[in-house]
Amino acid sequence: MTNCNENQYLDAYVDGELPAADRERFEAHLTICAACAREVARLRQLSSLFTAYRPTLPADALDRLHDAVAQTWDLGVIRLARRISAVAASVVLFGSLYLTLFQTEQATASLPVWEQSAVSGTLPATESADAEPQVQLAQWIVSDLSTGR
Ligand SMILES: [Zn+2]
Numbered sequence: 001m002t003n004c005n006e007n008q009y010l011d012a013y014v015d016g017e018l019p020a021a022d023r024e025r026f027e028a029h030l031t032i033c034a035a036c037a038r039e040v041a042r043l044r045q046l047s048s049l050f051t052a053y054r055p056t057l058p059a060d061a062l063d064r065l066h067d068a069v070a071q072t073w074d075l076g077v078i079r080l081a082r083r084i085s086a087v088a089a090s091v092v093l094f095g096s097l098y099l100t101l102f103q104t105e106q107a108t109a110s111l112p113v114w115e116q117s118a119v120s121g122t123l124p125a126t127e128s129a130d131a132e133p134q135v136q137l138a139q140w141i142v143s144d145l146s147t148g149r
Contacts, residue, residue, distance in 0.1 A: 004029075004036050014043040
């Protein structure tokens, strides 16, 4: 940068953004100010370097980059699907829990024995108390269904 008062126009001049009147005035200044003229030359050289710079990647590097993006995308979709499944499972779980509690409170008396047992998780007393609980449950289900209630 220069210490010249006109140096505030340097960037706009090099970028071609000065209004015509300001540009003409600044070009007149450049003919008498070596510092600003040097700065303009330096900025134009930088600008041409950036313009000429065309980053290129080898084909195999582009392939790796493409694969990495594709894998990241796949992982994101899978993660999203898992999250949706967890939410759906929660809805089903709490929904069935609510229905179970609701049924237990409201309609226990009218439910068949095997369904009361399944909802409440307790086994009513039977004459074969030494039998395994799962066997007892199966026996109720069979006997309850066989009565045709
Ligand atoms: Zn100057």
